[in-house]
Amino acid sequence: MSPFPYGLIATDLDGTLLRGDDTVSQRTRDALAAATAAGAAHIVVTGRSVPWTRHILSDLGYRGLAVCGQGAQLYHAGENRLLTSLTLDRQLAGLALAKLESEVGPLALAASRDGLTGEVLVTPDFLVHDGPLPVVPLADPADLWTAPLNKIYIQHPTLGDDELTAVARRTVGGLVDVVMAGPRVVEILPLGLNKATGLSLAARRLGLRAADTIAFGDMPNDIPMFGWAAHGVAMANAHTELKAVATEITASNDDDGIAVTLEALLAA
16 A cells, blocks of 8 residues: 555544534545555544544544644543643633624523533523534523633524624624534634644644645634645535635535545545
8 A cells, every 4th residue: 555645634523524414434434544554644623522522533433632622622532631621711702792792682602611521501592403412501691601611602593604703703803713613503712723723733742744634624614724734625515615725625524525535545
């Protein structure tokens, strides 16, 4: 087998590595195994916090580093240990939410608490996606602020995801970062935090660089990661903003797009 042309493969989870049913196909598993056998390291880079990621990594038999929480958390799966974790300034986040709500009206909120077992708290009006990911109902929004947080999720009753993201960036972009990570998933993060910051930290621990990296993603929150990596591959199902900055576009997550690209590189 020829050496793989990249030393690092960075893959987003939802809409990218995971199919629509939250599983990873055998074809994709085999392609990743072949690439790692040919010398590449694989790092999961996800917006999900560690508690929402660990069960997927376990199913994959994944023992390496994972970048979670949009870059806030660097997690060692083999050791079940947080290596680094960045939290949101709660006073600053509260100010940002107050400014944003004065502009657009009341928001539905959720918040991801820090740590290996950090809960995701949701207010009654927050629309939770169907699936196995656990959440804790929250009757009093003031309780959001009682423990360290990695990020806050916001939803609006009438504004779409792109529109809410745009108005939030315009209104509070100097206080916090705002990203759109998926359908009904607009997030408030510490200023300057993104997937690229977390991925670069993980890469340095492995002795690898941006020039060694191929990255796969599907949403605007993957744009910084594509900007950092040497080669950015957008899924066919990706958001138009990500496709616009991608080096190439592969098949969809449900059509094994990661495997399609890796197999071609392995055969080159």
